[in-house]
Amino acid sequence: MLLTVVIFLPLLAAAVLLAAPRLGGRTAIGVWVAAAAADLALIGWMWWRFDPGSGTSGVVDGLAYEVDLQWIPTVDAGYHIGVDGLSLPLLALTGVLFLACAVYSLREPDRPRTYAALFLFLQTACLGTFASLDLILFFVFFDLTIVGMYFVIAGWGHGNARRSALKFFLYTFIGSLALLIGFIGLFLGSDERTFDMVALAENPPLADSPLAGGLVLLAIGLGLAVKTPLFPFHTWLPDAHTDAPAAGSAVLAGILLKLGTYGFVRIAMPILPDAWQRWAMVAVVVGVISVLWGAFVALAQTDVKRMIAYTSVNHMGYVLLGLGAAGLVASADEGARTVATVGAMYQMVSHGLLTGALFLLSGWLWSHGHTYAFDRWGGLARPAPVFAACLAIAAFGSLGLPGFSGFIAEFQVFTGALQATPIATVIAVVGILVTAGLFLLALQRLLTGDTTAPSEVPSDGDLPARADEQLSGGDGGAATAVRPRTVTRIRDLRGHEMAAIVPLLALALVLGLLPRVLLDVLEPAAAAVVELVAR
C-alpha cells in the first residue's frame, strides 16, 4: 500500500495542479516541490524499513511492499508491484532527482503549472516502471514516460524542439514496441501463460528452445537498447538532450536511460537466463563499442550539452559491460560476476546523480547566453565561481575520480569483468582515459582563460523572455571582462539552482566515500540475479 502511495502521489499532485486553473505559477511550483519532497520522504522511510537480507535476496523472493492485484485476467496481467535491492536504489534516485528538478525549476517562467504537472506525471511513470513486477505494468509505465518526455521536450524545449521531440518519440516508441513483442513472446513461451515477472523468473520460459529464446531476447534487447541507449541506437539522444529544457535533460539522462538498463537486470537476465548466457558476449561487445564510441564522439563535440549526452552513451556502455560479464558463466566465478553486476547497478545510480547535476549546470549556460557552444564561453571561473566549482566537481565525479560514486561503480565493473573478458575490459578502460581527457578539456575551455560570453542573446521566437535577463544585476564581478557589455550579465548560480545541484554532488561524494550504504542493499539482489542467470 505504501508503495502504491509513493507511485501515485505525484500523479495526484499533478491532477490537483491541472484541476486548479486559478493557481499561480509560483504556487504551482511550490506544490510540485512539496509533492516531490513528500514522495522522497516516503521513499526514505521505505529504505529505512527495508531489510536487504543477506546472501541472495530479491527478484524472486525477499520482495518488500508487495501488492498483487488482478488487472487483465484473460492474459494474467496484474498490478503487481514490489521493492527489492535492484529497484529500491533506483526508486530513491528517482525521488532525489525529481526533487532536484523541482527545486531547480522554482522560477520557471513558461507555463509553470503545466510544466509541474508534466514532471509529476513523469515521476509517477518512472517510479511505476521501477516498482513493476508485471511485464505489462512495466510496459504501461515505460510507455507513459515516453509520452511525458515528448511533451516536455516539445513544449518547453528550445532550438528545433519539435523535431527532436518527434525523433525521440519515434525512436523510443519503436523500442517500446519491440519490447512489447518480446513480452508477448515470454507470455506465450511460459508454461503457465503469465506476464508476472516473479513467476516467469522462477520458471523461465523458452528454456528448451534456444532459437525462440534468442529471438525474444533480441526483441527485448532491442527495445531496451534503444532506451538505454546503446550503439548504434543512440542517435536520438544528443538531439533530444540538446533541445530539452535543463530539468528535462536531467530527468531524461538521470532516470529514463536507467529504465533501459534496469530492464536488462530485471527482465532480460532473470527471465531468459539461458539466452542471456548464450548471447552475453554480444552484450559485452555492444557495451564496449558504446563505451568507446560515446567517449570519442563526445570528445569531438563543440556543444556542451551534446558532449554530456555522448558521455551518457559511454557510461551506459560500462553498465552493459558489467551485465554482459555477469552472463559469461563459463569463464568467471560467481564472485566476479556478482561484483560486475553490483558495479553495473552502482553505475546506474552514480550516473543518475552526476549527469543529472551536469545537465542542470548546462541549463545555467542556456539561461545566460542561449547557447551551449564551447567557443562562445570561456573564463567562467572568475565571474561565476560557484558554478565553476560545481561543474568541476561534477566533471571529476563523472570521469571516475576516486572518492566519487563513479569510481566505485567503474572499478567494480572492471574488476568483475576482467576475469570473464580480459580483452574487452582492457579496451573499455581506454574509454575512461578518453572521458577524463574530454572532461578536462571541457573544464579548460569553459572555466579558464579570458572571460567570454555570448555577446547577444540570439532571437528565439519560441521562447518568452526569461525573467532573469531583465533582472540581471552586476554582482558577477566583471572587472576583467573582454566584452564588458555582456559580461556584466553573468551572475553566479542562484540559491535555488545551488539547492538543486549541490545535494546531487554531495550524494555522489557520500556514495563514493561510504559505498556500503548502497552496497548493503545492492549486493544481495545482485547475487540473486547472478544466481538466476547461472541456471
Place this chain on the structure above:
Amino acid sequence: MTGMSGGGEAWPALLPEALLLLGAVGGLLLGLWTPQQRQWRVRLLVTAACLASAVAAAIALPEPAERVFEGTWVVDTTTGVVRLVVALGVAVLVWLAAPSVAGHPRETEAYVLMLLGALGTIGLAASGDLLLLVAAYLLASVPLYALAGFAKDSAGTEATMKYYLMGAFVGVLLLVGVAALVLASGTTGYLELADLLPEASPALLALGVLGVLAGVAFKAGAVPVHFWVPDVTAGTTPPMAAYITTIPKIGAVAAAFRLVAEPFADLPLDVPLLVAVIATASMTLGNLAAFAQTDVLRLLAYSTVSQVGYLFMVVAVAARTDLAVPALAVYLAGYAVTNIGAFAAVAAAPAARTITDWATAVGRHRWIVVSLVVCLLGLVGTPPTAVFVGKLAVFTAAWDGALAWLVVVAAINTVASLFYYLRWIAPGFAGVPATPGGAEAATGSGARTAAGTAQRTEPVPVGVLHGAAVVSVLLGLGAGSWLAFALPS
C-alpha cells in the same frame, strides 16, 4: 455450445434488437406528430431505446451462448459485446449529430436511419446463416447511403454516389460468394457449412470465400474495398462520419470473425493467411495514405482503415486460439470509444477542416487538446487506454495463432501510425499561445468557456470528446473487471 430452439420461446433472446426496432418505428411515428422545432423528443425516445437495448444486452451478456430461429441468429459473447457497444455508441452519436441536424426538416429520419443501421450492424454480428448475412448487409448499408448524403451538398452527394455504387458492386460479389457456397454445400447455416465445406471443390470454395469476405471487408472498410472510406468521411458531416466509420465496422468485423471461426475453420484453403494479408494491406496502406493528409477528416478516415487492419489480425486467428474472443471484444469496444472521441474532436470545431485550422479553432481550450491527445494516443495504442489493452490482446492472440510475422508487421505499422497522429497532436499542443502568466489563467474547461470566447467550439461534441477520453482510460484501467463480466469462464 448451442441450444437449438425455434419458434415462440426464442423471442426473449432478441429483446435488445426488438427494443432498437421499437425505437426506430416509435421515433418515426412520434416524428410525424411533432412540430419541427420539438423534434428533440424523437432524439430522447431514440436515446431511451438505445439505452434500454444496451441494458437488455448487458443483462443477456453473461448468459450461455445460444442459437435461435433454427440456428440463424447467434447470441454469444461476440454478439453481446457488439450489441452493447453499438447501442451505447448510437446513443452517444445521436447526441453528437444533434447540433448539425437539429431543426433540419428531416431530423427524425436521421435518428431513425441511425437506429436502423445499428440494427443491421447487430444483424451482421449475430447472423449464423449466409442469407441472413446478406439481409443484414443490406440493412447496414442502405440507411448509411442516406446518412452519408444527408446534408445534400455536392461533396456529400458525390460521397454517397461513390459509397452506393461501391456498395452495390460489392453486394453483388457477396451474393456470388454466397451462391458459390450454397452450390458447394447445399445449405446456408454456418454449422452445416462447417461440416460440409471441407469436402467441397476448392475452386468453388475459393470463389465463395473471396466473395463473402469481400462483402464484410467492404462494410469494415478494409483494403482493397476501402476506397469509399476517405471520400465518405470527408464528404459528410463529422458526426455522420463518426457513425459510418464506427458502427458498421464493428458488426462487419464481428461477422468476419464468425465466418472464419465457424464455416471457414477447416477449409482446404488457407483462409487465415488470406485474412492476414487483408490485415497487413489495410494497416499498411491506411497508414501510408494517412501520412500526407492535412484534412483532419481524411486523416481519421485512413486511420480507421489501418485500425481495421489490426482488427482483422484477430479475425485471422479466430479459429486457432482461445484468446481471440476476448481480444476481439476488448479491441472493438476500445476502438468504438476512441474513434468516436477523435471524430467528436473534429465536430467540436466544425468549421475547421485542416489540422492547422483545428489547432487555431480550439486555441486556448487546453482540455480539448488534452482529451484529443488521450484519444489519438489511444488509437496508437499507448497505455493505459482501452485500445492498448486491445492491441496487447490482439497481438498475443495473433502470435498464439502462429502468425508471429503479422505481429511484427503490426508493430512496425503502429510506429508508423504514431507519426501522423503526432502531426495532429503537435500543432494542437504547441498551438496554445505561450504568453507567460496569461495562459495559465485563461485555461478552463472548454465546455464552460466556449460561449465566452471568439474561438467558438460546440459544447456537445466537446462533452463527447471528454467523455470518450475518460471512458477510454477507464476501459483500459478497468479491463479486468469488465472482461470478467463479459466473459464468464
